[in-house]
Amino acid sequence: MTKTYDPGPRIAHAGGINIGTPNLERSLWFFRDLFGMEVTAEDDGVAYLRGYQEFDHHSLVLTQQDEALINTYSFRVARPQDVELFHDQLKADGLDVRVIPAGTEIGRGEAIRFLLPGGGHPIELYYDIDKPLAAEDLRSHLLGNSSRRRGLGVRRLDHLNIMTGPANIVRAEGWLREKLGLKRREFLTLPQNPDFIVASWLSVNSKLHDIAIGASPNGQDAQFHHVAFSIENFHDILTAVDQLRDVGIQIDAGPGKHGIGQAMYLYIRDPGSNHRIELYSGGREFHEPDWQALEWKIDNPHGMTWYGDLPNVDPQTSQYVTTTPSAGLDLPQRRAAAA
Template sequence: MTQPDYDPGPQVAHAGTIDLGTPDLERSLWFFRDLLGMEVVEQVDGVAYLRGYQELVHHSLVLTQQDEARVNSYGFRVKRRQDVELFNKQFEDQGMKTVELSSGQEAGRGEAVRFLVPGSEHPFELYYDIDKPLADESIRSKMPSNSSRRRGLGVRRLDHINLQTSPATVNQAESWLRTELGFRRREFARLPQAPDIMLASWLSVTSQVHDLAIGVSAEGQNAQFHHVAFNVENFHDVLTAADEIRDLDIAYGHGPGKHGIGQAMYLYVHDPGSGHRIELYSGGYHIFDPDWQALEWKLPELEYGQTWYGDVLDVGPGGAFLSTSPSAGLVR
């Protein structure tokens, strides 16, 4: 029986953008544009807007020149134009503070609503309208599904975002993301020494294992950024990136290796202009089952979840892989 009047309510479509503050914009541009091969769509007043070669929208990455290396916003596109307003009303009804952002306040993007995730205090922005400009003819691809020709190390698109917050707030934030924004828990782990607390949760609104992950901050701080992942086409691309980056003056993180969680190959490096952790990410599996049951990783198998093979991630006390960057507040 059809139900023409059925309205599913506001929904998030996918992880869309991230605004990384960088003390050295030119160095960050060299990294993302010249090395990773992202296209600079627009640059004005110390802000650059970039996209991967398979992104038709205006941008997925914003680089903002500023004194502090912090994340200014995490952007998520919603499924319908009216969902921006509907989410805003939903948040206001819950007593949350929001900031309405006008069209064009972020170049190429329409109206948006900004808020802090309850508990974790990460600054999210929800939007729908975004321009889809053609690339300059000098780099335009003959393939209509590509915005430009593949260049550099071949970043295709933003893949996912990884956040951290305090042990006291991680359960609240993870639950809110699921109940209010519609993220589905795909895989997860609990703190072995405190099993009532979520160690990490991998969440998605698409068929990916995660569009967003949230876990515990080793330093017990809220609003922490761990990494943003950019997708490359295949495992060989990750190995090529590892080979080339090793020869450059770039802080080499971890990898190449393969995660058990999500089953994708990874390479972690750091943007030399800001120090933010960047993951080059390829492969992984997709979930199509509507009745998917979240998979829990427990000791001793949890170590395979972090690294199935390759460079073991140092997640012990004081481990470098646990370092994070701060995020902005409600007002940038």
């Protein structure tokens, strides 16, 4: 049986995000100069970046374009054949699936692109990706680092956080579990309606989440809440907020520690695109194969924040609850860099 068993196509981890930004230079300053991420390639209005412990070519793509959309949420699959297997499975389920040729993102192989059922978010699945060496002057003596730690010390992309309309949240969250094999780790419900999912944190590995999905406050589908980047420790969060405040970066919430997942957080804005970014450190790990997802009620104040000020969630005044839009099935037209 062990010689014939095939688990089918699987997701390995959250692989990346393509952020559309009207001000590429400002976004590059934020991610490259402040965060310390390495630029692995640039091509006429598109920049590719990675953290100092990422060996894949990139986890972040910055695309200069007029509209600040999230162009792509991407996941790496477990095996080369899983791209084709997912393609066939999704087509059989009636989804419109686009094949994205190798090299569309520099350094990345062929991918497939589709819209999340119930969410409308553009998802890409890929396996092949280059693993270039950093430039010699950026290389670390630590073999586990792809480059030297610089700036605020972003190690890697940790997770994606998306939102969809309340009418579609249960369908979209269920689809991520049933069709992509993501496991629910913790989730948030209403006291008066336990069948309604306010938010859910899902992963395929030991992290709390490769992706989280919540009900959007504005009632719209295809919404983006944030992308999180991992830094090493809690102290680094406090150093980051001190330095970011001093250069005028908008802070939406934090620093604080989540009860759900138990990581320390800081929510800020990319000044080039105005999309929300989280700096994320620590957190509980999930190793049990029979883990039973923890259910939190929305009226439990310890879920969002174990310590630190509770984020402002008043829709009239809050910066934290606002969301930004995603692209559709077709990749947006990018704007070439100025000569």
